[in-house]
Structure formats: structure tokens, C-alpha cells
Amino acid sequence: MTRTTSTTNDWRTLVARKREQLDDQIPSEWRLTERFLATIPTSGRLIEADVIRGSGILSEIELDITENYSATELLVELSKGNRSSVQVTTAFCKRAAIAQQLTSCLTEHFFQRAIDRAHFLDEYLHREKKPLGPLHGLPISIKDSFCVEGIQSTVGYVAFLEKEPASQNSAIVDMLLNLGAVLYVKTNIPQTMMTGDSDNNIFGRTLNPHNTSLTAGGSSGGEGALVAFRGSILGIGTDIAGSIRIPSLCCGVYGFKPTIDRIPWAGQVADLAMEGIPGLKPSAGPLAHTLADLELFMSTIINAQPWKYDTTASAAPWYPTPSLDQPKQLTIGVPPESTAFPLHPPVKRALQTAIIALKTKGHRIVYLADNPALDLAYANRLAFQYFIYGPYIDYIASGGEPPVPSVAKRSSPMFTGPFPVDMDLPPFEKIDALHVARHRYTDAWRKAWVEAGLDVLIAPGAQSTAVPHDTFGWPPHTLVWNLLDWLTMVQYPACIIPYGKASKELDPDPMILTDGVQPSYDPSAVDGAPCAIQVIAPRFQDEKCLLAARIIDRDIR
Numbered sequence: 001m002t003r004t005t006s007t008t009n010d011w012r013t014l015v016a017r018k019r020e021q022l023d024d025q026i027p028s029e030w031r032l033t034e035r036f037l038a039t040i041p042t043s044g045r046l047i048e049a050d051v052i053r054g055s056g057i058l059s060e061i062e063l064d065i066t067e068n069y070s071a072t073e074l075l076v077e078l079s080k081g082n083r084s085s086v087q088v089t090t091a092f093c094k095r096a097a098i099a100q101q102l103t104s105c106l107t108e109h110f111f112q113r114a115i116d117r118a119h120f121l122d123e124y125l126h127r128e129k130k131p132l133g134p135l136h137g138l139p140i141s142i143k144d145s146f147c148v149e150g151i152q153s154t155v156g157y158v159a160f161l162e163k164e165p166a167s168q169n170s171a172i173v174d175m176l177l178n179l180g181a182v183l184y185v186k187t188n189i190p191q192t193m194m195t196g197d198s199d200n201n202i203f204g205r206t207l208n209p210h211n212t213s214l215t216a217g218g219s220s221g222g223e224g225a226l227v228a229f230r231g232s233i234l235g236i237g238t239d240i241a242g243s244i245r246i247p248s249l250c251c252g253v254y255g256f257k258p259t260i261d262r263i264p265w266a267g268q269v270a271d272l273a274m275e276g277i278p279g280l281k282p283s284a285g286p287l288a289h290t291l292a293d294l295e296l297f298m299s300t301i302i303n304a305q306p307w308k309y310d311t312t313a314s315a316a317p318w319y320p321t322p323s324l325d326q327p328k329q330l331t332i333g334v335p336p337e338s339t340a341f342p343l344h345p346p347v348k349r350a351l352q353t354a355i356i357a358l359k360t361k362g363h364r365i366v367y368l369a370d371n372p373a374l375d376l377a378y379a380n381r382l383a384f385q386y387f388i389y390g391p392y393i394d395y396i397a398s399g400g401e402p403p404v405p406s407v408a409k410r411s412s413p414m415f416t417g418p419f420p421v422d423m424d425l426p427p428f429e430k431i432d433a434l435h436v437a438r439h440r441y442t443d444a445w446r447k448a449w450v451e452a453g454l455d456v457l458i459a460p461g462a463q464s465t466a467v468p469h470d471t472f473g474w475p476p477h478t479l480v481w482n483l484l485d486w487l488t489m490v491q492y493p494a495c496i497i498p499y500g501k502a503s504k505e506l507d508p509d510p511m512i513l514t515d516g517v518q519p520s521y522d523p524s525a526v527d528g529a530p531c532a533i534q535v536i537a538p539r540f541q542d543e544k545c546l547l548a549a550r551i552i553d554r555d556i557r
Contacts, residue, residue, distance in 0.1 A: 010400060011158045011201070011399055011400045011401045014158060014161045014162070015158060015161070015201060015202050018154075018161055018202055019202075019203075022106075022108070022109065025109055025110070025111065026097050026100070026101075026109070026111075027097075027111070029057070030057055030094055030097040030098070031097075031101070032055055032057075032098065032101050032102070036054070036055055036056075039054070040102075043211070044207070044211050044212030044213050045210065045211055045528070046102055046103070046209040046210075046212065046229070047209050047210055047228065047229065048210075048528075051098075051102065052066075052095060052098055052099075052229070052230075055098055057094055057097075057098060058091065058094055058095060058098075061087070061091075062087075062090070062091035062094060062095075065083065065087065065088055065091040065092075066091050066092060066095050066230050066231075066233075067230055069233070070233070070288075070289060070290045070292060070293050071138060071233045071234040071288060071289075071290075071293040071296060071297075072290070072292050072293055072296050074088060074138060074233060075134070075135065075136070075137075075138055075296075078131070078136055078137040078138065079125075079131045079136055079137075081125060081126075083137075084118070084122050084137075085117075085118035085119075085121040085122050085125075085136070085137030085182060086115060086118040086119055086122055088118070088137060088138070088139060089114050089115055089117075089118035089137070089139050089182050089184065090115060090118075092139040092184065092231065092232065092233065093109075093111040093114060093115065093139070093184055093185075095229070095230060095231040096109065096111075096141070096184065096185050096226060096231035096232065097109070097111070098229075098231070099209070099225065099226050099229040099231035100185075100231075102207070102209070102212075102229075103206055103207040103208075103209055103212070103216070103225045103226075103229065104188060104203060104204040104205060104206050104207060105187055105188050105206050105207075105216070105221075105222040105223075105225040105226045105229070105231070106185050106186065106187055106188060106203070106222060106226070107144040107154065107156075107186045107187060107188050107189070107202075107203050107222065108144065108148075108151050108152060108185065108186040109184065109185045109186075110148075110151060110183075110184060110185075111184060113184075114139065114182050114183065114184035117182050117183075118137060118182050121136060121137045121180060121182070122137070125137075131180055132179075132180035133178060133179035133180035133181075134179055134180065134300050135176065135179040135180045135181040135300060136179075136180035137180060137182060138180070138181050138182065138233070138234065139181075139182045139183075139184050139232070139233065140176055140181045140182070140183060140232070140233075140234050140235065140236065141183075141184070141185045141186070141187055141223060141226055141227075141231075141232035141234075141235040141236070142172075142173070142176075142183060142185075142186055142187070142235065142236045143186065143187050143189060143219075143220050143222070143223055143235075143236060143237045143238055144156070144186045144187060144188065144189050144222070144269075145189065145193065145238060145268045145269050146170045146172060146173055146186065146236065146267075146268055147166035147168065147169055147170045147173065147267055147268060147269065148166060148169055148170075148173055148183060148186065149165075149166055149167065149168055149169050150165050150166065151165055151166060151186065152164075152165050152166070153166055153186070153268075153269045154202055155189055155193055155269050156188075156189050156190060156191040156192070156193065156200030156201075156202060156203070157191065157200075157202075157395040157396070157399055157401075158201055158202060158399035158400065158401040159395045159396075159398045159399030159401075160269075160395070160399075161202065161399075168267065169267060170264075170266065170267035170268050171264035171265070171266040171267050171306070171309040171310040171313070172236065172263060172264050172265075172267075172284060172301070172306075172309075173267070174309055175264065175301060175304055175306060175309055178304070179300060179301075179304060185226070185231075185232070187220070187221075187222030187223045187225075187226055187235065187237075188200070188203050188204075188206045188221060188222030188225075189218065189219045189220065189221065189222060190218040190219050190221065190404070190406060190407070191396065191403065191404045191407050192396070192407050193218075193219040193243070194219065194240075194241070194387075194407075195218050195219070195404075195406040195407055195411070195472070196215060196217055196218045196242075196246050196406070196472030196473065196475060197215045197216075197217075197218050197221070197404075197405075197406040197469055197470050197472055198215075198216055198217065198218040198219065198220075198221025198222055198225075198247070199404045199405070199406060199469070199470075200404060201401045201402070201404065205469065206221040206222050206224075206225050207225065208224075208225060208228075208250060208251060208466050208529075209225055209228050209229045209251070210228065210251065210252060210466070210528065210529060210530060211466070211526075211528065211529060213468060213469070213525070214250070214465075214466040214467060214468060214469070214525075214526065214529055215250055215466050215467060215468070215469055215470075215471075215472050216247055216250055216251055216466070217246040217247030217248070217249070217250035217251065217466065217472070218243060218246060218247065218406075218472075219237075219238070219243040219247075220235075220237025220238065220239070220243050220244050220247045220287065221247045221250075223235040223236070223237045223244075223247060223287050224237075224246075224247025224248055224250060224251035224253060224255075224287060225247070225251055227251065227253045227287045227288065227289065228251035228252055228253050230289075233288070233289065233293070234286060234287075234288050234293055234296075234297060235286065235287045235288070236284060236285070236286055236287075236297075237255070237284070237285065237286075237287055238268075238282045238283065238284050238285075239257040239282055239283055239284075239285060239478075239482070240280055240281070240282035240283075240482055241280070241383070241475050241478060241479040241482055242257075242461075242462070242475040242477075242478025242479055242482075243282070244256065244257050244285050244286075244287060244496075245257055245461050245478045245494060245496045245534065246461070246462060246472070246475055246478060247287065248287055248461070248496040248498075248532065249461040249462055249465070249466075249496050249498070249530065249531075249532035249534075250465070250466035250529075250530070251466070251530065252498045252530030252532075253287055253288065253289060253496075253498060254287065254288050254289065254290060254291055254293075254294055254495070254496060254497060254498065255285070255286070255287045255288075255294075255495070255496040256285045256286055256287075256294045256298070256493070256494075256495045256496075256542075256545075256546065257283055257285050257478075257481070257482075257491075257493060257494045257495075258283050258284075258285045258298060258493050258542050259283065259314075259491065259492075259493050259539050259540050259541075259542050260281050260282075260283045260491055261283070261310075261312050261313050261314045262283075262298070262302060262306075262313070262314050262316065262540075262542060263283065263284040263285055263298070263301055263302075263306065263313075264284070264301075264306040264309050264310035264312075264313040265282070265283070265284055265310065265312060265313070266309070266310035266311070266312060266313075267310075278386075278431055278434070278435070279386045279387070279390065280383060280386050280387070280482050280483065280491075281491075282482075283491065285297075285298075286298070291495075291497075291546060291549055291550045291553055292550075294495070294546060295321075295546050295550075298318065298542060298546065299318045299320075302316075302317065302318040303317070303318050316540065318543065319543050320543075321543050321544070321546070321547040322547070324550055324551065324554060328551060329362050329363050329364065330358075330363045330364070330455045330456065330548055330551060330552070331363075331364045331366060331452070331453050331454050331455050332358060332363055332364065332365055332366065332454070332455065332456055332457070332458050332548075332552075333366045333367075333368050333448075333449070333452055333454040333456070333457045333458070334351075334355065334365060334366065334367050334368065334457070334458055334459070335368050335374070335376075335457060335459050336367070336368060336369070336370045338375075338376040338377060338476065340376065340377035340413075340415075340416040340476075341376060341377070341463045341474075341476045341477070341518060342463065342511070342513070343460055343463050344463055344464045344465065344507075344511060344519075344521040344526075345506075345507035345509065345511065345521060345523075346465055346500070346501070346502035346503065346506075346507050346521075346526070346529075346531050347460050347462070347463060347464060347465065347531060348460075349500070349506065349507060349531075350499050350500040350531035350532070350533060351458070351459075351460055351533055353499075353500065353556075354458065354499060354533050354552070354556045355458070357555060357556040357557075358458075358552065358555055358556060361555040363555070366452045366453075366454065368448060368452065371444070371448065373440075373441070373444035374441075374444055374445060374448060376476055376477075376480055377413060377416035377417060377476070378416075378417065378420065378441070379441055379476075379479075379480045379483050380413035380416070380474065380476045380479055380480065381413050381414060381416060381417060381418075381419060381420055382420045382421075382434070382437055382438060382441065382483060383479050383480070383482065383483045384412050384413055384414065385419050385420060385421060385423075385434065386434060386438075386483075389423070389430060389431075389434070405469075405470040406469075406470045406472070409470065411473045411474045411517050412474060412517070413474050413476065413517075415517055420434075420437045421433040421434050421437055438483065441483070441484075442483075442484045445484060449538065455537075455544070455548055456535050456536060456537050456544070456545060456548040456552075457534075457535070457536040457537075458533055458534070458535055458536075458552065459477060459533070459534045459536060460477045460532075460533065460534060461477055461478060461496050461532045461533065461534040462475060462477050462478065463476065463477060463518065463519075464518075464519050464521065464526075465502050465526050465529035465530060465531055465532075466526065466529045466530070467519040467525070467526060468519075468522075468525055471519040471520075472519060473517050473518040473519050474517055474518065477534065478494070478534070481494045481536055484539070491539065492536050492537065492538060492539055493536070493537050493539070493540075493541065493542045493545040494534055494535065494536045494537075494545070495534065495535045495536075495545055495546060495549040496532050496533075496534055497532060497533050497534075497535065497549055497552065497553050497556075498530050498531070498532050499531055499532055499533050499556060500530075500531040501528050501529065501530060501531055502523075502526045502527055502528060502529045502530075502531060503527060503528075504523035504524055504527040507521075507523055508523050509523070510522055510523060533552075533556075535548055535549045535552060
């Protein structure tokens with residue numbers, strides 16, 4: 001009993017010390033006053049209330065910089081010297097500081113370090129008469145799991161608070177710096193990085209700036225909230241089951257999960273997975289305000305030859321795609337709705353509205369038949385079995401902290417049926433059986449794709465919009481595309497397009513799900529939440545996926 005009390009005190013002390021350290025790094029003139037905080041609407045609709053402008057902390061020029069440009073447009077201004085990197089970096093640092101105070105979207109912020117970097121870049125441009133690289137002067141936010149030399153990466157585990165700051169950068173961090181970018185914040189994640197609610201005992205819960213009573217998604221939830229609040233113009237997350245796409249759809253921004261290893265992965269926080277154990281592998285990718293900015297990130301990184309920074313990175317180049325001025329009709333597949341994971345009314349309405357608009361523009365829509373070989377529930381049970389069959393290190397217990405509510409719920413898809421593979425098989429037989437099952441499922445999708453002559457699929461990103469905290473449940477509509485492919489572990493690229501909003505007037509009837517795992521639909525609770533659609537392409541067809549997404553995005557407006 002004494003030992004438990006001591007451990008509890010220890011972890012709370014570590015957390016209090018960390019929070020105090022981070023609070024001290026926000027300049028006093030960037031802090032929100034108690035008087036201002038008292039004026040924030042109780043509805044929690046921070047974006048709608050324009051609270052950033054209301055705070056008075058950003059100048060009109062800084063509001064213009066953070067609100068009226070895409071990353072692509074800002075880079076033009078920066079390269080020509082029309083905007084200084086110090087000016088742009090300071091604007092986004094200030095906005096990120098406000099976002100942090102209102103939504104707890106950050107884990108680490110190093111504003112002065114970023115401004116010093118911006119000074120260096122401005123001097124370089126003045127002296128050399130050219131930008132340092134294609135990302136010259138652009139502030140970019142990154143998920144907490146990426147390592148920045150001299151900065152901690154705790155990934156939401158109290159046990160990691162006693163680790164030293166990173167001694168070297170992740171591969172993507174080195175690339176970004178060499179390309180001229182400015183790094184200024186790391187963003188919040190869930191404890192374990194395996195739930196749809198970005199909440200942990202160190203940094204607290206990330207709130208959705210569209211409605212703070214709803215989840216911002218996970219595991220890249222801090223990125224989703226920060227980008228939505230325009231405290232970042234371009235952010236980088238990771239995705240093993242939907243961790244880029246879920247925050248994107250919850251927060252109403254664009255997000256892209258690339259094919260694995262096209263964006264370098266090396267040098268992220270160690271010790272979270274056993275090397276060499278077959279399973280699902282995550283990929284890194286961008287969140288942004290436009291599809292052009294997603295493509296900007298992808299093409300810039302891949303053209304910079306990431307294999308020089310990471311031995312696991314693909315050497316495949318980025319292939320330019322045609323202009324949107326050239327008319328192109330797509331053949332678009334639509335998977336059947338899963339009875340195990342029924343769509344909430346706003347999600348179904350958004351998908352149907354998009355399909356009608358695409359038909360009107362001349363695209364060929366192919367409704368895929370119900371096929372047991374493509375069963376969504378089966379795929380998610382198989383993916384779940386990959387997550388749990390190997391060794392597991394309990395960093396929650398070792399830190400003496402309790403699990404947060406979304407972790408304690410232990411959501412899984414096992415209410416839909418049995419494990420695809422006998423859990424009692426010897427380890428090597430189990431691995432072989434999992435691979436056989438995965439190959440069979442992947443090949444069924446190959447056949448369906450080829451027989452229908454599809455360019456891409458259009459599907460929900462989730463069965464719901466953002467939902468009240470700790471109710472997101474299992475992510476069936478994103479995880480399935482992480483399960484494919486076989487042996488090479490190369491998954492299908494997928495893109496989230498924000499599209500429409502939930503409406504209690506248009507979809508007034510609640511939907512109560514009784515499985516205890518998936519969220520129910522409450523029209524009043526999610527009214528006004530962003531809706532989204534997901535575009536999926538076969539592996540290594542990232543360029544085609546983003547081109548199709550641009551065509552679809554244009555034609556559904």
C-alpha cells in the first residue's frame with residue numbers, strides 16, 4: 001500500500017514539473033488573460049467564435065499570414081523575401097501558443113529556438129540571394145514521436161519523462177532542416193498512441209477547436225487540432241490504423257497516409273515495438289489545409305532522396321501528375337456498408353452527396369458487391385490479431401500511472417466474430433497462418449480492383465464524425481487499408497477530404513449502438529462537426545491517389 005502511494009506521488013510530481021517547464025516557455029505577452037478566458041463561449045466552438053483574433057495577441061499582419069495563405073503560397077512569399085521567416089515563424093509560434101492554452105495540442109514547444117533558426121534563414125537569403133532549400137523559412141509542426149535533438153519525446157508515457165532529451169534527430173527532421181524548414185512545436189498524442197482520443201496523463205486531453213466537447217482524434221490528434229486552428233500550416237503525423245486520417249476527419253483538415261517508407265521513418269522514439277516482429281507497420285505523412293500542400297510535402301521529401309537518410313526508405317522517385325486543366329473521368333469504386341460498423345447519418349449523407357456530384361461530372365461509379373472475401377469486420381479482426389500476438393511492454397505500469405479512459409476501455413473489433421487464426425498455435429505456425437490469411441484478403445481486393453477496372457475507391461474515413469470524448473472506439477474504415485499488402489508490408493495510400501458538416505436538422509434521428517465498442521449517433525452532440533470522405537489507391541500509387549483526390553475535391557464542391 002505504501003509503495004503504491006509513493007509511486008502515485010512520484011508520477012504526479014514528474015508531470016507537474018514537466019507542465020511547469022512547458023508553461024514557462026510561453027512568453028508572458030502571449031498568455032491568455034483570465035478576463036479573456038471568461039469570454040470564451042460555453043459551446044466550445046473556438047474556430048466559429050474567432051477566438052484567436054479576439055485574444056488581441058496577433059497583429060493584423062500575423063493574422064493575415066496565418067489565415068490567408070496555403071503553405072505553397074507562403075513559400076513563394078518567403079523565397080522572394082516578401083515575408084521574412086522571422087515574421088512568419090513568430091506569427092505561427094504565437095498562434096500555436098494560443099492553441100495550446102485552449103486545446104492542449106502540444107507536447108513540446110521551442111519558440112525561441114525556432115525564431116533563432118528563422119533569423120539564420122533570413123540572413124542566408126539576404127547574403128546568398130537564394131533560399132536555403134525548397135521549404136525555406138516555412139514553420140512545420142511534427143508529432144511527438146519524432147525526435148529533435150535536445151528535446152524530449154515522451155509519447156504520452158510518464159515513464160519516459162525520466163529519459164534524457166533526444167541525442168539526435170529523426171531522419172525526417174534532418175531532411176526538413178536541410179530543406180530549409182523551421183521546426184517549432186511537437187504535438188500531442190494518446191497514451192499508447194493506439195486510441196482515437198489524444199489524451200495522456202502528462203499533457204492532458206487535446207480538444208477539438210470546432211467543438212471542445214468532441215474528440216480531436218488520435219493518435220496524431222495534436223496535429224489535427226493545431227492545423228485546424230491554423231497554428232500550423234503544415235504538420236506531420238504517423239498512421240498505423242488511421243492516426244493521420246482520424247484526426248484529419250475529426251478536425252476538418254486534409255490528411256494523407258502514404259505508402260509505407262516513401263516518407264522516412266527512422267529515428268523515431270525507440271522501444272515502442274519489437275524490431276523484426278512481423279506485423280502492421282506505420283507510415284509518416286502530412287496534414288494540411290489544401291491537397292496542393294499535401295502534394296508539396298510528398299514531392300519535396302521524395303525528390304530529396306530520403307533513402308540517403310534512412311536505409312528503409314524507398315528510392316522510388318515522385319512522378320509529376322497532369323494538370324487539373326486536363327479533363328479526366330475516373331472509375332471510382334464504392335465498398336458496401338458494413339453491417340458490423342454502420343455509418344452514422346451525417347457520414348452516409350456526405351458520402352452519398354459526393355457520389356451524386358461525381359456522377360453529375362461524368363465519373364463512373366462502381367458499387368462493389370457484398371463479398372465475404374472483402375468483409376470489413378474480418379479484416380479488422382485480422383489486423384487486431386497482428387497487434388496483440390507479439391510481446392508487449394507495459395510502459396503504463398512501469399511509470400506508475402493509471403491508464404486514461406480511452407485506453408482503459410480496450411476497444412477491439414472482436415464483438416464481430418472469432419479470431420481469424422487460432423491464438424493457441426505455436427508462434428511460428430501462428431505467424432505463418434496470419435500471413436496466409438493476410439495474403440488471401442489482400443488478393444481478394446486485388447481481384448475486385450482489377451475486375452472492376454477501378455482508379456480509386458471512395459469510402460468513409462470512419463463510421464462517425466468527431467464524437468464525445470473517449471467514445472470513438474475501433475477504427476474499421478482506416479485500419480483496413482493499413483492491413484494490405486502481404487509480406488512486403490506495403491499498404492494502400494489513402495487521403496482524407498473534408499466535406500460537409502453534421503446537421504441535427506438534416507439528420508435528426510439518433511442511432512444507438514449497443515455493442516459497447518462503437519460510438520452511437522447523438523444529433524445534438526455532434527451538430528456542426530466536420531464530415532469527410534476517404535480516397536484510396538493501390539500501393540505505390542500515391543501520386544495517383546492525390547491526383548484523384550484533387551479531381552474529386554474539385555468536382556464535389
